[in-house]
Amino acid sequence: MPGAESVTPTIPERLWIANGWEDAAGGGTFPTSNPATDEVLARVPAAEAEDVDRAVGAARGAMENPDWCRMSPHGRAELLWKLADAIEAEADELATLETLDNGKTYFESRKVDLPSVVENFRYFAGLADKIQGATIPVAGPFLNYTLREPVGVVGCIVPWNFPLSLAAWKVAPALACGNAIVLKPAEQTPLTALRLGELAGRVGFPPGVLNVVSGFGETAGAALVRHADVDAIAFTGSTPVGKTIMREAAETLKKVSLELGGKSPNIVFADADLKDAVRGASTGIFYGKGEVCAAGSRILVQRTVYDDFVAAMADRAEKTVIGDPMRRDTRLGAIVSEEQLERVLDYVEAGQADGARLVAGGERARVDGRGNFVTATVFADVEPEMKIAQEEIFGPVAAIMPFEDLDDAIRMANRTIYGLAAGIWTRDIGKAHRVAAEVRAGTVWVNTYNQYDSASPFGGYKHSGFGRDLGWEAAIEKYTQVKSVWVAMDR
Ligand code: NAI
Numbered sequence: 001m002p003g004a005e006s007v008t009p010t011i012p013e014r015l016w017i018a019n020g021w022e023d024a025a026g027g028g029t030f031p032t033s034n035p036a037t038d039e040v041l042a043r044v045p046a047a048e049a050e051d052v053d054r055a056v057g058a059a060r061g062a063m064e065n066p067d068w069c070r071m072s073p074h075g076r077a078e079l080l081w082k083l084a085d086a087i088e089a090e091a092d093e094l095a096t097l098e099t100l101d102n103g104k105t106y107f108e109s110r111k112v113d114l115p116s117v118v119e120n121f122r123y124f125a126g127l128a129d130k131i132q133g134a135t136i137p138v139a140g141p142f143l144n145y146t147l148r149e150p151v152g153v154v155g156c157i158v159p160w161n162f163p164l165s166l167a168a169w170k171v172a173p174a175l176a177c178g179n180a181i182v183l184k185p186a187e188q189t190p191l192t193a194l195r196l197g198e199l200a201g202r203v204g205f206p207p208g209v210l211n212v213v214s215g216f217g218e219t220a221g222a223a224l225v226r227h228a229d230v231d232a233i234a235f236t237g238s239t240p241v242g243k244t245i246m247r248e249a250a251e252t253l254k255k256v257s258l259e260l261g262g263k264s265p266n267i268v269f270a271d272a273d274l275k276d277a278v279r280g281a282s283t284g285i286f287y288g289k290g291e292v293c294a295a296g297s298r299i300l301v302q303r304t305v306y307d308d309f310v311a312a313m314a315d316r317a318e319k320t321v322i323g324d325p326m327r328r329d330t331r332l333g334a335i336v337s338e339e340q341l342e343r344v345l346d347y348v349e350a351g352q353a354d355g356a357r358l359v360a361g362g363e364r365a366r367v368d369g370r371g372n373f374v375t376a377t378v379f380a381d382v383e384p385e386m387k388i389a390q391e392e393i394f395g396p397v398a399a400i401m402p403f404e405d406l407d408d409a410i411r412m413a414n415r416t417i418y419g420l421a422a423g424i425w426t427r428d429i430g431k432a433h434r435v436a437a438e439v440r441a442g443t444v445w446v447n448t449y450n451q452y453d454s455a456s457p458f459g460g461y462k463h464s465g466f467g468r469d470l471g472w473e474a475a476i477e478k479y480t481q482v483k484s485v486w487v488a489m490d491r
């Protein structure tokens with residue numbers, strides 16, 4: 001690992017369109033702040049429909065520019081690899097920017113997010129020259145073959161919890177497949193995405209291949225979804241907005257992929273290594289302040305070890321250090337925004353009102369008298385129908401529930417509209433595989449939690465969406481379309 005020192009970052013303050021910095025046509029801007037200090041970091045342009053249209057036009061231009069649409073697959077691979085190198089070279093700065101804008105710890109930004117972003121671009125660089133069609137035996141004197149072609153202009157809309165990582169999950173495969181992109185980062189965290197656009201231009205991606213527009217969901221995001229010249233939308237965010245996007249995209253028949261929310265069960269059996277399970281369940285809910293789509297927010301614990309587990313979880317939560325996200329010993333950073341903080345605290349209130357037992361945390365905290373912090377919170381004796389057991393909180397709030405046996409565990413695990421991820425803690429290998437098969441979730445972790453790799457597909461069942469990020473097959477499915485070519489061989 002290269003030096004992990006925070007540095008004073010360059011703060012981008014304009015839209016990135018066709019490899020140049022631009023203001024919003026209407027001149028509107030909005031502030032993005034540091035949730036750990038409440039300080040405004042920058043004012044960035046608030047793109048409106050007109051600006052989105054300009055960015056989409058630039059992307060369409062790139063799709064028609066021979067420098068991009070006729071670039072060899074090796075050329076795309078090389079550019080993606082160069083982009084990975086450029087990100088790696090600026091990792092300290094990008095990680096600092098991410099932490100300032102989002103409030104997550106610098107440790108997470110620098111040691112987890114940035115390395116995974118670099119690796120992601122390298123993985124998809126490797127895919128660029130391996131996308132191929134097939135020759136298909138058909139009846140009659142014909143040669144039939146397929147071509148895998150880019151979908152075209154892809155709108156990528158990403159949330160604020162992993163601003164650069166989630167952008168990379170979409171941008172890297174979409175570029176590998178030869179598309180052009182308009183990326184709209186979340187209004188809470190636009191900075192690293194804007195820098196990503198600049199770096200792509202700097203390493204040689206032709207103008208318009210990657211455009212980045214900061215702006216609000218209801219304006220810039222909606223304009224991208226409605227735009228007649230956008231061919232696909234790749235979205236990560238909340239389930240309600242996912243539904244809106246699907247409805248809005250119907251009008252222009254866009255290809256849509258949705259990676260949405262979750263209420264993932266983390267299931268602890270009595271035969272598990274309890275220490276491991278407590279550690280895993282804590283990271284499962286407190287990592288990234290619990291602002292993680294796959295957070296293990298429902299912790300199901302077998303009755304015979306329930307009391308011990310609850311006590312150990314509460315103890316761990318009490319010891320989770322809240323602090324300045326830039327400090328090395330901080331484990332819980334700042335909640336991304338005041339609005340999100342209020343939402344989390346409302347859920348804490350709902351848990352208490354519904355009769356769940358608060359065994360740790362549940363309070364607003366400040367660091368040096370400022371910022372949006374919430375203490376690591378644990379509720380025990382949560383009933384499956386309570387709000388805190390059903391709705392995505394997106395904060396450091398664990399809901400623990402007891403179960404009796406394996407069938408009971410599976411039933412409870414699946415009692416949710418969501419299906420993003422699940423964790424299983426047991427030493428019984430048969431039990432682990434049985435639960436893995438029966439739980440309805442896109443990812444299952446056994447005796448571990450929150451593992452990701454560019455090679456392994458990630459996405460949801462049920463209301464957690466459809467389509468997968470990561471993995472080469474999912475990328476080809478999402479970011480290419482198939483053309484079938486028939487050639488008569490008898491004339
Ligand atoms: P959101 O779903 O509104 O925001 C995600 C992205 O969608 C942002 O870039 C936003 O600007 C954009 N967006 C919003 N409305 C849009 C629209 N009508 N058309 C196009 N784009 C639109 O999430 P929000 O409001 O920031 O967070 C609220 C809750 O959503 C959180 O408490 C959490 O439960 C959930 N959430 C889940 C995420 C996940 O990764 N599963 C990520 C972010 C939020």
Ligand code: MG
Pocket residue numbers: 032033034035100101102188189190
């Ligand atoms: Mg911010």
